[in-house]
Amino acid sequence: MSAPASLTARRAIALVARREFVVQVVKKSFLVSNAVVVLAIIGGIVAFGVFSGDDEGEKVGLVAEAGALAGPLAATGESLGTPVDTSEVADADEARAQVADGDLEVALLPAPDGSGGVVAVTESELEPELRAVVETTVTALAQRAALDEAGVDPDAVAARVAEAGVRVDALDPPEPDSGQRTFLAFTAVILMFGQLIGFGTYVAMGVVEEKSSRVVELLLSTIRPLHLLWGKILGIGAVGLLQLAVYGVAGIAAGTATGVLTVTGAAVGVFVSVLGWFVLGFALFAVLYAAAGSMVSRQEDVNSTTGPLLLLILAMYGVGFAAVGDPDGTLSAVLSWVPPFSAVLMPLRVAAGVAPLSQVVGTVLLMLLVTAVLAWGASKVYQRSVLRTGSQVAWREALGLARRT
Amino acid sequence: MAEDGRGLEIDGVSKRYGEVTALADMTFTVAPGELFGFVGSNGAGKTTTMRIALGVLAADAGEVRLGGRPVDLEVRRRIGYMPEERGLYPKMKVGAQLAYLAELHGLMRADARAAVARWTERLDIAHRVDDAVESLSLGNQQRVQLAAALVHDPDVLVLDEPFSGLDPVAVDVMSDVLAEKRSEGVPVIFSSHQLDLVERICDRVGIVVAGRMSAVGTVEELRHAGAVQVEVHAPQAPPGWVDAVPGARVVQETDGRTLVELGPDGDDQALLAAALRTGPVHSFTRRRPSLTELFREVVSA
Numbered sequence: 001m002s003a004p005a006s007l008t009a010r011r012a013i014a015l016v017a018r019r020e021f022v023v024q025v026v027k028k029s030f031l032v033s034n035a036v037v038v039l040a041i042i043g044g045i046v047a048f049g050v051f052s053g054d055d056e057g058e059k060v061g062l063v064a065e066a067g068a069l070a071g072p073l074a075a076t077g078e079s080l081g082t083p084v085d086t087s088e089v090a091d092a093d094e095a096r097a098q099v100a101d102g103d104l105e106v107a108l109l110p111a112p113d114g115s116g117g118v119v120a121v122t123e124s125e126l127e128p129e130l131r132a133v134v135e136t137t138v139t140a141l142a143q144r145a146a147l148d149e150a151g152v153d154p155d156a157v158a159a160r161v162a163e164a165g166v167r168v169d170a171l172d173p174p175e176p177d178s179g180q181r182t183f184l185a186f187t188a189v190i191l192m193f194g195q196l197i198g199f200g201t202y203v204a205m206g207v208v209e210e211k212s213s214r215v216v217e218l219l220l221s222t223i224r225p226l227h228l229l230w231g232k233i234l235g236i237g238a239v240g241l242l243q244l245a246v247y248g249v250a251g252i253a254a255g256t257a258t259g260v261l262t263v264t265g266a267a268v269g270v271f272v273s274v275l276g277w278f279v280l281g282f283a284l285f286a287v288l289y290a291a292a293g294s295m296v297s298r299q300e301d302v303n304s305t306t307g308p309l310l311l312l313i314l315a316m317y318g319v320g321f322a323a324v325g326d327p328d329g330t331l332s333a334v335l336s337w338v339p340p341f342s343a344v345l346m347p348l349r350v351a352a353g354v355a356p357l358s359q360v361v362g363t364v365l366l367m368l369l370v371t372a373v374l375a376w377g378a379s380k381v382y383q384r385s386v387l388r389t390g391s392q393v394a395w396r397e398a399l400g401l402a403r404r405t
Numbered sequence: 406m407a408e409d410g411r412g413l414e415i416d417g418v419s420k421r422y423g424e425v426t427a428l429a430d431m432t433f434t435v436a437p438g439e440l441f442g443f444v445g446s447n448g449a450g451k452t453t454t455m456r457i458a459l460g461v462l463a464a465d466a467g468e469v470r471l472g473g474r475p476v477d478l479e480v481r482r483r484i485g486y487m488p489e490e491r492g493l494y495p496k497m498k499v500g501a502q503l504a505y506l507a508e509l510h511g512l513m514r515a516d517a518r519a520a521v522a523r524w525t526e527r528l529d530i531a532h533r534v535d536d537a538v539e540s541l542s543l544g545n546q547q548r549v550q551l552a553a554a555l556v557h558d559p560d561v562l563v564l565d566e567p568f569s570g571l572d573p574v575a576v577d578v579m580s581d582v583l584a585e586k587r588s589e590g591v592p593v594i595f596s597s598h599q600l601d602l603v604e605r606i607c608d609r610v611g612i613v614v615a616g617r618m619s620a621v622g623t624v625e626e627l628r629h630a631g632a633v634q635v636e637v638h639a640p641q642a643p644p645g646w647v648d649a650v651p652g653a654r655v656v657q658e659t660d661g662r663t664l665v666e667l668g669p670d671g672d673d674q675a676l677l678a679a680a681l682r683t684g685p686v687h688s689f690t691r692r693r694p695s696l697t698e699l700f701r702e703v704v705s706a
Binding site for chain 2: 007012015016019023209210213214215216217218219220221222223224387
């Protein structure tokens with residue numbers, strides 16, 4: 001039974017890619033480490049949500065007549081950016097006990113002299129922010145009472161006073177939710193950095209594994225080197241993409257559910273751009289990593305040829321880090337056009353909301369162009385080196401510069 | 406592939422590494438249904454020839470044909486190959502790995518699985534299909550390697566040192582499988598240093614010396630091609646009794662037994678007559694050189 005030995009290029013690449021994907025995702029270490037990371041993402045966000053306590057203000061206990069302060073305190077707290085959470089407490093002793101236990105930040109008792117002021121009971125000292133809230137509230141109420149007594153309409157006074165407020169004319173106003181956006185940008189940089197190094201290394205290691213185990217000789221007696229190369233890159237890249245997607249979905253879902261993340265639209269945009277730029281960045285680095293891996297025969301030598309790539313990615317990381325604080329600065333604006341730096345700077349600029357569509361399209365095209373050129377060169381190196389065993393293939397030879405013998 | 410009667414042809418293949426000539430005009434044919442043994446010293450060029458046949462290495466000159474067709478990637482997929490440097494993914498499971506290799510050779514998934522089941526059963530490694538290759542003994546890894554060469558039901562087998570590192574049982578299994586493929590009309594070529602084994606199972610043998618095919622033919626032909634040796638047991642023969650016989654030369658003389666080598670112009674009947682003239686002759690045996698002796702002779706020539 002002589003079966004027809006037809007094997008299209010597509011099927012050859014698909015077979016290799018399938019193997020790479022399956023081997024990677026069923027690896028126990030891979031599954032465990034990813035489960036840990038996903039739990040850490042969700043746990044971290046939930047913990048952040050609990051401890052940052054955006055919805056929970058400072059706990060203020062109000063005793064007897066001081067209970068009337070509840071509404072004004074909450075309003076003042078809101079306007080001063082120090083939200084307070086008031087509760088009624090039965091008597092002074094109870095209030096002191098709760099403060100001592102730490103259940104209350106401060107307890108307000110009516111001043112014993114009947115002046116309308118309050119006594120603030122606190123553990124050791126009253127934080128300045130909270131003190132400001134309490135003092136402003138009490139003073140304002142006293143003023144209103146005094147004005148009222150003097151026969152002046154307190155509301156009219158308040159309206160007049162409000163007119164004389166300070167109007168801020170900012171030259172560079174902060175973006176709304178800039179904190180969250182910076183955090184997103186930062187996350188994008190870290191993710192891109194980790195994924196590119198991690199999966200680039202997987203590609204190099206995979207190439208070396210085939211070389212050192214000599215299975216490459218068996219493989220290349222039935223498929224072309226380029227099919228093996230692209231199958232490997234596609235398979236491992238798909239794992240990287242899947243992993244990113246899982247992290248992103250876990251992060252966004254946890255962030256939205258806990259209320260930590262309120263700019264969900266922006267987050268999804270960043271997420272999609274990170275996925276897209278990972279594909280581009282990975283394609284660029286994977287061919288380089290494969291070429292670097294093909295030049296050595298032993299796993300322990302792989303660092304000697306992948307070193308320059310690691311340096312390049314570290315440089316990207318450094319630039320990305322520097323640009324997080326100022327995504328629209330000169331450094332970021334210029335380098336975001338330069339592959340491979342665009343792979344890390346563009347998601348960051350998208351996160352910061354400073355990347356116009358024209359730039360996204362332009363940088364993607366540039367990146368594709370550079371990747372195509374590098375892929376052509378790297379695949380030549382790979383083909384020249386992958387069957388060479390023994391000592392490391394010299395750069396001159398790998399690049400085809402040496403005289404052919 | 407085999408039906409056109411041309412089998413695997415290695416035609417004038419040459420390969421140089423810088424100043425070193427690895428192969429010089431290597432030429433031979435392995436007919437369909439023929440078991441061809443490839444012998445030679447280390448570095449003689451056996452592996453290089455096989456790697457060129459498999460396209461893993463490019464020849465400087467010459468051509469390899471299968472059934473009259475130059476071997477390209479499509480044809481190569483129909484070759485079963487066992488490289489000298491054994492190569493399998495160490496951490497991949499035996500069954501998955503064999504199925505993958507079968508698919509890479511053009512089999513559909515279901516066919517690949519069936520072939521894996523068949524060959525692992527045949528080679529007695531069926532109980533290890535779910536184990537990683539690296540966890541197997543070297544002998545079993547060797548069986549997996551053979552299965553990898555057979556799993557796509559190849560039209561030709563090219564096996565580099567298939568017997569090295571095998572236990573006697575595995576040697577028998579391997580020999581049986583090779584004989585079975587031969588009976589299916591598949592040309593089989595393998596290299597080996599175990600000359601007694603080659604002598605026993607091969608139809609034809611090629612001896613490679615320094616990148617050239619130095620002698621090729623059936624073991625019988627090779628034996629006849631060499632000088633004839635005759636052992637004569639004539640107890641009363643005086644020293645030098647052979648000198649009078651034209652074309653004869655004494656190789657060894659001990660205790661009335663004389664080992665005589667006859668050149669191309671030598672006549673064994675003249676030798677016998679000369680022996681009888683010395684007295685009684687207890688035995689007169691034409692000795693066939695073993696492949697090992699032939700090999701030594703060819704290599705040292």
